[in-house]
């Protein structure tokens with residue numbers, strides 16, 4: 001899953017190396033938080049103290065805290081006990097506007113505190129896993145549900161700085177998040193708060209490793225009956241190595257993956273276990289976060305797709321930004337899935353047989369038989385995406401199938417010299433220079449690599465949502481796409497001529 005918060009605060013990262021003149025305004029855009037564990041009655045909560053300089057003469061200062069996000073509603077139920085340190089100055093909660101407003105005579109330095117609490121009881125399940133989870137022994141909270149952030153800092157479109165002090169936690173209590181591991185005092189710059197962050201603590205087990213000298217940490221908790229921490233770490237390491245090679249980008253100094261167990265029934269029937277497997281994740285700044293049922297049904301193979309998909313977003317989504325959110329999911333989710341499956345095949349997570357079985361059963365068949373398969377791109381909206389499972393999957397599958405089409409065109413036009421990967425590397429370079437990608441950028445790159453204008457195919461197969469037909473695809477020798485016997489869906493198949501070179505050409 002990919003979250004849909006980013007459109008709120010789409011901030012250009014253009015000025016990173018040209019910002020000397022702005023260092024003054026940057027240091028003014030500094031907010032300090034001190035977080036402590038606390039009991040409120042019998043409930044474990046996090047107390048957050050905030051300190052921020054307020055512009056002289058201000059009569060109002062607002063903080064952003066999202067009430068509805070990532071499919072969760074009423075998150076203000078988790079925000080409690082806002083106490084101002086200044087007499088007569090009160091905070092007004094405005095959930096409808098996603099803000100908390102301080103109004104009146106403001107001091108030069110505004111100080112206040114608030115509590116963040118878990119607002120549900122019982123087991124942690126898929127449905128409530130995106131809410132703050134704060135219990136005795138551990139916590140797991142996404143940044144937008146932990147921090148009230150000055151609204152003006154985000155609106156200005158400049159980076160801002162956060163200092164976070166972790167106070168009063170036991171010495172054996174892990175403190176771990178999107179910005180560092182086991183640091184009780186943190187200071188970091190935020191380029192785009194809307195991209196999402198995760199903060200965890202407590203009984204998480206931390207497994208660090210290095211890729212070309214750069215730190216990566218797997219943080220996990222709970223017992224996992226079918227695999228060891230070490231096995232999962234090894235798979236993650238292989239995934240990170242292969243994707244950094246794919247993007248030819250080893251620049252990230254720190255990256256982390258958080259794995260949180262959730263409940264799901266799995267029972268033994270005869271000699272076999274059967275029940276619920278739920279795995280999901282979301283890509284974040286310097287990190288991604290995953291929720292998985294830790295039962296006898298969830299084995300190591302469940303993480304192959306999840307890790308490869310979420311990590312791909314580190315580039316496609318978190319480095320390559322798009323001007324819109326859901327309307328660009330064909331690229332951000334669909335192309336992510338295309339390269340995710342390619343990497344799974346190329347790096348030995350999937351055999352060719354498994355690759356074919358997975359893309360047919362998870363992409364081609366469900367897409368061509370989807371109730372909403374031919375609905376236009378414009379109907380892929382926040383509401384449809386989060387409320388309707390068929391709509392949620394639509395951009396993933398439509399985008400991935402279009403990627404097969406486009407990759408084939410590029411390989412054909414270049415006689416195998418270039419592929420869709422080259423187009424993506426160009427897009428990455430543009431994004432690293434600060435360009436926020438739009439449809440025109442994509443079409444210009446497509447034209448460059450296909451040698452022909454793709455506006456028409458893009459309009460037909462992405463915007464209008466028409467279905468690609470078997471004859472539209474150009475595939476490497478040894479592979480074919482044809483209608484299923486009952487003519488209800490397209491199927492990717494291997495022919496007798498398929499050999500090692502077939503798979504190499506496909507994943508080039």
Ligand SMILES: [Zn+2]
Pocket residue numbers: 001002309310313332333336
């Ligand atoms: Zn995704």
